[in-house]
Amino acid sequence: MWKRDESVKPATPPAQTPATAPAAPVGAAPASEPRAQIGRDNVNIGKSVIIKGELSGSEDLTIEGQVEGRIDLKDNVLTIGPNGKIKAEVFAKAVVVLGEVTGNVTASEKVDIRDNGSVDGDIASPRVAIAEGAHFRGAVDMQRSGAAKAQAKPNAPAAAGDAKPQAQKVGA
Amino acid sequence: MADARSLTDFFGILGHRRTGESAATVDASVTQVAEVSYPTKALQKFLSCLVGAENPLILDLGPVVGSNVTFFGEHLGCRIRVEDVAADLDRHMKEGRLEQLPEYFAGRFTQAPGSVDGILCWDILDYLDRPAAQALATALCRLLKPAGCLLGLFSTAETRDQVYTKYVVVDESTLRYRTYPALRQRQRTLLNGDIIKLFKDLRVTDSFLMKSRLREMLFRKPAPRA
Numbered sequence: 001m002w003k004r005d006e007s008v009k010p011a012t013p014p015a016q017t018p019a020t021a022p023a024a025p026v027g028a029a030p031a032s033e034p035r036a037q038i039g040r041d042n043v044n045i046g047k048s049v050i051i052k053g054e055l056s057g058s059e060d061l062t063i064e065g066q067v068e069g070r071i072d073l074k075d076n077v078l079t080i081g082p083n084g085k086i087k088a089e090v091f092a093k094a095v096v097v098l099g100e101v102t103g104n105v106t107a108s109e110k111v112d113i114r115d116n117g118s119v120d121g122d123i124a125s126p127r128v129a130i131a132e133g134a135h136f137r138g139a140v141d142m143q144r145s146g147a148a149k150a151q152a153k154p155n156a157p158a159a160a161g162d163a164k165p166q167a168q169k170v171g172a
Numbered sequence: 173m174a175d176a177r178s179l180t181d182f183f184g185i186l187g188h189r190r191t192g193e194s195a196a197t198v199d200a201s202v203t204q205v206a207e208v209s210y211p212t213k214a215l216q217k218f219l220s221c222l223v224g225a226e227n228p229l230i231l232d233l234g235p236v237v238g239s240n241v242t243f244f245g246e247h248l249g250c251r252i253r254v255e256d257v258a259a260d261l262d263r264h265m266k267e268g269r270l271e272q273l274p275e276y277f278a279g280r281f282t283q284a285p286g287s288v289d290g291i292l293c294w295d296i297l298d299y300l301d302r303p304a305a306q307a308l309a310t311a312l313c314r315l316l317k318p319a320g321c322l323l324g325l326f327s328t329a330e331t332r333d334q335v336y337t338k339y340v341v342v343d344e345s346t347l348r349y350r351t352y353p354a355l356r357q358r359q360r361t362l363l364n365g366d367i368i369k370l371f372k373d374l375r376v377t378d379s380f381l382m383k384s385r386l387r388e389m390l391f392r393k394p395a396p397r398a
Binding site: 128135139 | 227
């Protein structure tokens with residue numbers, strides 16, 4: 001009845017930086033031959049790849065192997081596949097976890113722990129989704145969306161003498 | 173004409189209601205025994221206790237419930253630390269080390285004393301023996317900030333079901349109870365006086381006996397006098 005105009009539909013999601021290097025492991029020590037596939041702005045690190053060190057880049061990345069150290073994809077999406085095992089501090093725009101992560105995860109947009117995904121560490125992100133059946137152990141820090149409060153003064157922990165709730169109210 | 177909330181309360185008075193979604197979820201998972209929704213009154217009080225705080229820290233003693241993390245995060249802009257005490261209990265049960273629980277709880281939490289704004293204790297104390305319950309309650313009181321609050325649920329029914337309950341926040345006035353298998357059944361029902369003694373360093377600010385046969389209690393830590 002209603003036909004979609006297929007000619008308008010883009011074949012791939014909008015490209016960001018197609019010419020950039022996929023990921024630049026600094027001090028990386030792959031245990032086996034890396035099989036990272038470069039394709040359409042999404043790099044895939046295969047099951048047999050082990051990376052120790054710092055992994056950074058400007059393309060979306062899917063990890064099915066093992067990474068230890070630090071992952072920095074500030075403007076991109078990081079997906080930890082079902083076989084992926086990460087022991088690292090993770091920084092990305094969005095993080096989707098289907099495998100195992102041990103370490104703190106910071107995302108500027110969203111962290112999504114899917115069914116059977118596992119995170120052992122603290123999460124900082126404005127949006128967090130944890131599916132039923134996912135494993136999570138740690139703390140979640142979600143800042144109020146749209147509020148300028150995010151950059152407000154840090155909490156003074158354990159200041160026992162001055163802990164009265166502030167009068168300021170935030171409309172939910 | 174009654175509005176939606178008042179109808180919810182009205183049905184809550186009559187008894188629990190099953191949601192359409194619940195049946196689907198029960199079918200979807202073998203491990204989930206039942207899922208029902210009940211009204212809550214203490215949750216609103218808990219939220220209003222924390223709403224003025226800047227990036228408060230909440231300690232959730234239940235198993236992780238993704239939608240709860242989202243709910244509290246969006247309502248309070250808070251940090252939530254999930255510490256699944258039921259899993260601790262199951263582990264001790266499995267290893268036959270239940271008598272070590274008091275000692276374990278005394279050193280269980282790594283947060284600094286007086287650093288937590290709110291604690292979601294749920295009903296975990298119902299599953300503990302007196303010494304373990306006291307050790308856990310003491311540890312929680314120590315963690316709480318002055319003026320911080322603790323939400324506890326206590327069964328008033330003599331049920332010995334071997335299930336834990338995940339309390340899923342539907343909204344400020346509704347909780348969905350989602351049971352799942354436990355290695356230990358509920359222990360002796362705690363009386364009001366017993367509960368107050370457990371949290372002797374806190375002040376009871378609200379107590380509601382709900383039709384779900386749970387007593388919802390809200391405690392606050394008194395602020396030190398100047």
